[in-house]
Amino acid sequence: MTANFDVIVIGLGAMGSAALYQLAKRGRKALGIDRHAPPHCFGSTHGETRITRVACGEGVEYSPLALRSNVLWREIERETGADLFTQNGFAAIAGKTRAAKAGNAEFLEVTIAAAKAAGIDYELLSGKAFRTRCPAFNVRDDDEVYFDRVGGFLRPEACVTAQLGLASKYGAELHMNEIALSFADMGDAVRVKTATGTYTARMLIVSAGPWLGELLDPALMPGLKVTRQIVCWFGVKETARFSDFQAGRFPVFVWQVPAPQISYGFPALGTPEEGVKISTEQYDFAVTPEGVDRVVSAAEAAALYDEYVEPYFPGLDRTCVRADVCLYTSRPDSRFVIDRHPAHRNVLVASPCSGLGFKHSAAIGEALAAMACGEPHIDLGAFRFPDAP
Template structure:
């Protein structure tokens, strides 16, 4: 075979995946496992701490307060992660339960939804998940780390929990490579354009062609698509606070403490996790803000002392009597959002062979394994989970 023809074949694929974070790593793995020739490209080397796929843990819940249309993706993701665990020996998914706490009076919205508790219950009913509704007294008896009011209430199920984002990405990229995927790191895409019945992608290194292009660029989505802030990128801070008394640490372990989302009587909701690792590593708690927009290039990645003090005084100290004001660690991550915390999983309006996936809005990782599978099936013309509610129409 002539060298020129060989090089052309090596640069031609069934699909190219642009961005190898949560969704992109999953899509690349699912394509390769189906025997497709696939190229995965990323300007960095995931997992890393510059996007949205880091911070040790991510909540996963099948009963989604954002709407019942998300539940099939979370449920399928659990199945995929269990399968990946069996293939790799990694620990990816811990099902230690979920509390969604709310109460009377003015409460912060959960993922921009003031009725988050009620819609979580409705989603659980539709997904046929067994759950309990707990009053404030019962919450304190079962989970003494929470300082809840008597008139607070909570949804509780045992099928939810948390996943390890960095390990999930690493595992799927590992399996993708084993299945024949070509992975190109530290390679920035400069442009993509139609090319006959396919797509041509130009990077700073080479030019490639594929039948389908899947764009999973996370917070870089506006730059890749050439949009002017159609997707809102917001800075989020993750905090790890220490324990007041080390002997209390069993109360914070996954065996005793579920993940939680708490609609506080405060400006923002909080979410958090049990103690992962040694007591001195701290307990992870975070808020969510959707007001101040940024970009991956301009975001402030340091966390100032006054932010830590404000976080503890407003969101931690009054509600977690066992936690100390000492902040062990902080991380900054990015949300990529459209209104009402929706997802975008749709074909490019002007290029039918380009699939765009921005299924994040702050609650995307729990769905990522199934979204990746869906993207692969869309690219290969196979049947897939319903994405009709995640179209561009009426969302951005």
């Protein structure tokens, strides 16, 4: 069979937009298909900001992806003029009583190990010393703080827009608002059926985020779960010093607070009234992307404020000025899968990326493009399918 395309990418969010850009840049005939028109607010890649950190408390094996992505974000910024990446520093905070991040109570310790392994500069501060530097954080004197200046935040919608723009500039075909219904391995090609057409390619990349379960056999990823996450922006009190909440004095953070889950957050990007984004995580209740409740209730925002915001950021007001619902897609061990489909050698899968994938997405896209083209790529051995040999 003669394929119409070199590579088809299903899903053009964080992973797919990066892969499509990298394929097009390599001169491949690439088609990107998305059921919506990314960037959009129905999947996992919206809400203004994403933390990026090279020292990953999830494991030392993630750092090469983050380091490579940092280089790529800067390249994309230079090529497009877009503002994507702000390096305002990253703090990992933990006290004697601490929440586990996605089941990992050693988040602080692994962060330090990852910084050492990656060779980045960092400081270990007492809570008291950190509070002097970053007064908005109500850390306890005996809290432990890891701090580096390599971390910061990305603007996810702008990253997706920039990469899709470049993909298009380099010749990729983009089909928005078109649902891919199925794919079939034809031996020397892969056939993709959508609601409006049929396409063939030598290789297929499936990066469907929270919709992944609709396209793959569930037995491939036992326990795959989509969970509803809420994020809220809280206004800065008139009595507080606003500059304490701005990027110069407010790093991105993961805080193992004494509560059921960690909290994380970002500096104020606008006015005091536009607020500061703070959130936590939940892994208990499964949802579907089509059935999920996309409205954050006043009670949910109030509960977040009471448990995770007021005790730690007394300068933030109870008023929730903006809220979003977003989706995590996780395996029980919260690990990525970036691998060749075990039954179809011409199909690559990139997901699920839980609550930590965005920072790595530029490098994941590059690796997927290289795999699809048979080129050398960054080591992905830690991110195989669960039962892969």
